[in-house]
Amino acid sequence: MQKKAVVLLSGGLDSATTLAIASAQGYDCYTISFNYGQRNQFELGAAEKIAAHFKVVDHLVISIDLRKIGGSALTSEIAVPKSQKLQENVEAIPVTYVPARNTIFLSLALAWAETLDAFDIFIGVNALDFSGYPDCRPAFIEAFEQLANIGTKSGQEHGKFKIHAPLSHLSKAEIIRKGVELRLDYSLTHSCYDPSEQGIACGMCESCLLRKKGFRQAGIPDPTTYQSLEEV
Amino acid sequence: MQKKAVVLLSGGLDSATTLAIASAQGYDCYTISFNYGQRNQFELGAAEKIAAHFKVVDHLVISIDLRKIGGSALTSEIAVPKSQKLQENVEAIPVTYVPARNTIFLSLALAWAETLDAFDIFIGVNALDFSGYPDCRPAFIEAFEQLANIGTKSGQEHGKFKIHAPLSHLSKAEIIRKGVELRLDYSLTHSCYDPSEQGIACGMCESCLLRKKGFRQAGIPDPTTYQSLEEV
Numbered sequence: 001m002q003k004k005a006v007v008l009l010s011g012g013l014d015s016a017t018t019l020a021i022a023s024a025q026g027y028d029c030y031t032i033s034f035n036y037g038q039r040n041q042f043e044l045g046a047a048e049k050i051a052a053h054f055k056v057v058d059h060l061v062i063s064i065d066l067r068k069i070g071g072s073a074l075t076s077e078i079a080v081p082k083s084q085k086l087q088e089n090v091e092a093i094p095v096t097y098v099p100a101r102n103t104i105f106l107s108l109a110l111a112w113a114e115t116l117d118a119f120d121i122f123i124g125v126n127a128l129d130f131s132g133y134p135d136c137r138p139a140f141i142e143a144f145e146q147l148a149n150i151g152t153k154s155g156q157e158h159g160k161f162k163i164h165a166p167l168s169h170l171s172k173a174e175i176i177r178k179g180v181e182l183r184l185d186y187s188l189t190h191s192c193y194d195p196s197e198q199g200i201a202c203g204m205c206e207s208c209l210l211r212k213k214g215f216r217q218a219g220i221p222d223p224t225t226y227q228s229l230e231e232v
Numbered sequence: 233m234q235k236k237a238v239v240l241l242s243g244g245l246d247s248a249t250t251l252a253i254a255s256a257q258g259y260d261c262y263t264i265s266f267n268y269g270q271r272n273q274f275e276l277g278a279a280e281k282i283a284a285h286f287k288v289v290d291h292l293v294i295s296i297d298l299r300k301i302g303g304s305a306l307t308s309e310i311a312v313p314k315s316q317k318l319q320e321n322v323e324a325i326p327v328t329y330v331p332a333r334n335t336i337f338l339s340l341a342l343a344w345a346e347t348l349d350a351f352d353i354f355i356g357v358n359a360l361d362f363s364g365y366p367d368c369r370p371a372f373i374e375a376f377e378q379l380a381n382i383g384t385k386s387g388q389e390h391g392k393f394k395i396h397a398p399l400s401h402l403s404k405a406e407i408i409r410k411g412v413e414l415r416l417d418y419s420l421t422h423s424c425y426d427p428s429e430q431g432i433a434c435g436m437c438e439s440c441l442l443r444k445k446g447f448r449q450a451g452i453p454d455p456t457t458y459q460s461l462e463e464v
Contacts (some may be wrong), residue, residue, distance in 0.1 A: 089442040099342070099344075099346035103339040108336060140383040157325070221461050
């Protein structure tokens with residue numbers, strides 16, 4: 001019997017690459033997405049297509065309205081910052097930070113893993129590009145892994161949960177090269193924080209800028225359609 | 233300005249007592265309840281009444297369908313065990329365990345606390361009565377507190393989250409005595425895992441048996457109406 005893995009899949013570039021990696025490592029993959037009131041509802045459709053592309057065993061969408069909690073540009077009226085180029089070496093945590101988001105998402109992935117008798121959970125966090133987000137750092141992933149083994153029946157009785165963060169120390173360009181090597185079709189993925197009503201990426205939010213830069217540095221054509229500057 | 237606290241409130245005896253304690257300690261209390269597909273939907277109404285009784289600043293109900301994840305008698309077709317008396321010294325984790333439930337609930341409480349600029353979170357876990365549940369033990373609470381301070385913007389920049397579990401080492405009788413001392417009206421609370429359609433406690437699930445025993449040992453009349461044995 002193959003080992004099972006639960007993979008957090010947002011529909012973006014990083015989580016799709018993470019699924020490609022888990023799949024290539026031979027896991028039977030179970031993907032989980034969250035409808036949390038995010039501005040970009042197109043990423044849920046992208047996640048579904050990516051899950052189908054990788055022939056996952058099951059794809060679960062959990063709805064949880066984080067707009068009731070607020071505190072982020074992604075789930076409230078706070079505007080998503082737009083710029084023509086990435087700001088370098090910014091230390092502050094951006095307004096697109098969603099309070100405790102990865103803690104919430106990993107908790108739900110953990111619950112599902114426990115029900116499935118899976119002990120491997122994959123998450124596409126990245127400590128380089130999103131150094132501002134505290135819940136993308138290796139120390140957070142380690143702390144969650146500890147918690148998972150203390151706070152569950154399976155962790156106590158049957159085995160040891162492992163939280164895999166295979167992109168943790170890769171640059172965006174390295175992530176893209178890895179995905180292309182694993183035959184991931186990036187046109188299926190959706191990174192924009194604030195797309196148009198038709199689902200066209202804005203091209204000017206931090207996530208679009210990082211994506212563009214990644215493809216440029218990898219020397220790989222970016223398959224994404226972005227809104228022209230006039231439309232934004 | 234008074235300090236703010238987020239209090240997890242299920243509508244049961246333990247969480248209501250925890251709110252009474254947080255309130256008596258002078259916190260401005262914000263209560264959070266979860267509609268997670270539990271069999272006992274009456275506890276959500278109980279939570280609302282208890283929140284009103286203690287004049288909390290805000291009461292938030294978050295819906296999250298854990299039936300999609302399953303794995304517990306409280307959220308699936310697995311039957312809730314019924315008995316005439318409590319089983320003593322049971323080491324195994326009961327089927328009423330919900331995978332990663334307190335991790336999920338604390339994550340959401342943490343997100344709300346971060347949005348509110350609150351650093352104190354109260355949870356009514358008990359390490360004596362529910363020794364079988366791994367996510368009710370002090371080691372779990374400590375691990376979550378660490379995670380909260382590593383994985384959030386507030387924990388990194390502004391202060392230190394503290395997870396309070398004031399009932400952790402109290403017996404049910406001690407909890408009830410404490411609540412009565414703080415003028416908590418236990419007729420507002422609802423403990424049953426599997427009430428009738430009219431919301432009458434079954435009197436024979438583990439939670440009802442622990443409640444009955446608690447009042448008996450405290451020497452305080454139990455205000456709860458239970459179904460008669462013939463009805464169960």
